[in-house]
Amino acid sequence: MPVTSGTLIDAHVHVLGTGSNGSGCWLRLSGYHRLLALYILRELGLPSTLLKGGLDQVYVERLLQMLRGSLVSRAVLLAHEHVYDEAGRRIENFGSFFVPNRYVLELAKRHPEFLAGVSIHPARHDALDELDLCIEEGAALMKCLPNCQNIDCSNPRYKKFWERMAQAGLPLLAHTGGELSVPVYNKLYSDPERLRLPLECGVKVIAAHCATSSLFFDTDYTKNFATMLRQYPNLFGDNSGMQTPIRSRHFRRILEEDISSRLIHGSDFPIPISATWARLRGFLSRSQAKELNSNKNVLERDVLIKRAMGFPEGTFTRAAAVLRLPN
Numbered sequence: 001m002p003v004t005s006g007t008l009i010d011a012h013v014h015v016l017g018t019g020s021n022g023s024g025c026w027l028r029l030s031g032y033h034r035l036l037a038l039y040i041l042r043e044l045g046l047p048s049t050l051l052k053g054g055l056d057q058v059y060v061e062r063l064l065q066m067l068r069g070s071l072v073s074r075a076v077l078l079a080h081e082h083v084y085d086e087a088g089r090r091i092e093n094f095g096s097f098f099v100p101n102r103y104v105l106e107l108a109k110r111h112p113e114f115l116a117g118v119s120i121h122p123a124r125h126d127a128l129d130e131l132d133l134c135i136e137e138g139a140a141l142m143k144c145l146p147n148c149q150n151i152d153c154s155n156p157r158y159k160k161f162w163e164r165m166a167q168a169g170l171p172l173l174a175h176t177g178g179e180l181s182v183p184v185y186n187k188l189y190s191d192p193e194r195l196r197l198p199l200e201c202g203v204k205v206i207a208a209h210c211a212t213s214s215l216f217f218d219t220d221y222t223k224n225f226a227t228m229l230r231q232y233p234n235l236f237g238d239n240s241g242m243q244t245p246i247r248s249r250h251f252r253r254i255l256e257e258d259i260s261s262r263l264i265h266g267s268d269f270p271i272p273i274s275a276t277w278a279r280l281r282g283f284l285s286r287s288q289a290k291e292l293n294s295n296k297n298v299l300e301r302d303v304l305i306k307r308a309m310g311f312p313e314g315t316f317t318r319a320a321a322v323l324r325l326p327n
């Protein structure tokens with residue numbers, strides 16, 4: 001079935017792997033990130049031994065299984081870029097995982113349930129070539145984490161890159177606000193203010209997490225994001241990764257009409273998804289939360305939680321009008 005205006009799309013799904021099936025992915029886990037990975041595997045009912053090998057295939061199978069038996073018809077699978085400096089030199093030994101573009105592009109070609117979210121650092125010497133290749137191969141969006149991958153999106157040197165994206169109708173999904181699960185390189189780049197250049201070049205920009213804070217001491221940039229929504233009709237936000245202790249406190253704000261009318265649904269899978277935080281924040285009753293948490297299909301659980309919380313229906317289908325979809 002082709003994507004239509006009513007197709008329910010999860011526009012923020014991570015792929016993880018150890019490279020065990022030739023995917024080219026890697027994971028470098030230590031300390032907190034290792035514990036998080038073990039917790040995630042347990043939540044998914046997968047053995048921790050998969051971290052030593054075999055994760056890639058099992059992970060993709062699990063995603064397909066969830067999509068085939070759920071309300072969610074499509075998932076944008078996100079590649080994950082290396083960290084580079086402004087001169088385009090790769091910064092080694094930083095970053096906790098890598099997912100190559102060709103892996104998500106291949107998966108999207110093989111399975112109609114998947115759309116490809118590629119990831120390119122615009123300072124790379126071959127950034128424009130890689131972008132052209134990804135566009136040709138059917139990329140649905142370009143994802144980056146400016147604060148973790150060291151990307152100042154408003155650096156004038158990246159103008160050509162954004163113009164090419166705008167011309168191809170390829171949206172940018174940019175992480176905004178605090179970050180918990182990936183090491184942060186430059187905190188200043190968490191501010192959605194840094195997204196002005198791509199917006200002015202005409203790129204459709206989705207600010208992941210609506211610039212909310214993820215820790216108590218994080219700066220909350222939601223205000224800046226809301227101001228920019230009024231200035232740029234090509235700016236959107238996603239509601240991904242918010243079923244967490246701190247981010248959940250921003251649900252009330254993003255459910256207000258000025259933001260909720262510009263939202264795109266995303267789960268941030270495999271970040272744990274539970275109705276507990278929405279219940280503690282007063283959006284759900286105890287029995288509602290219990291029933292929602294009993295749904296083993298976490299991609300579907302996330303949609304049902306958000307529907308019960310009052311996210312407007314357009315949230316779940318807006319992506320079809322924003323993403324670059326294959327013909």
Ligand SMILES: [Zn+2]
Nearest residue numbers: 012014241268
């Ligand atoms: Zn994410």
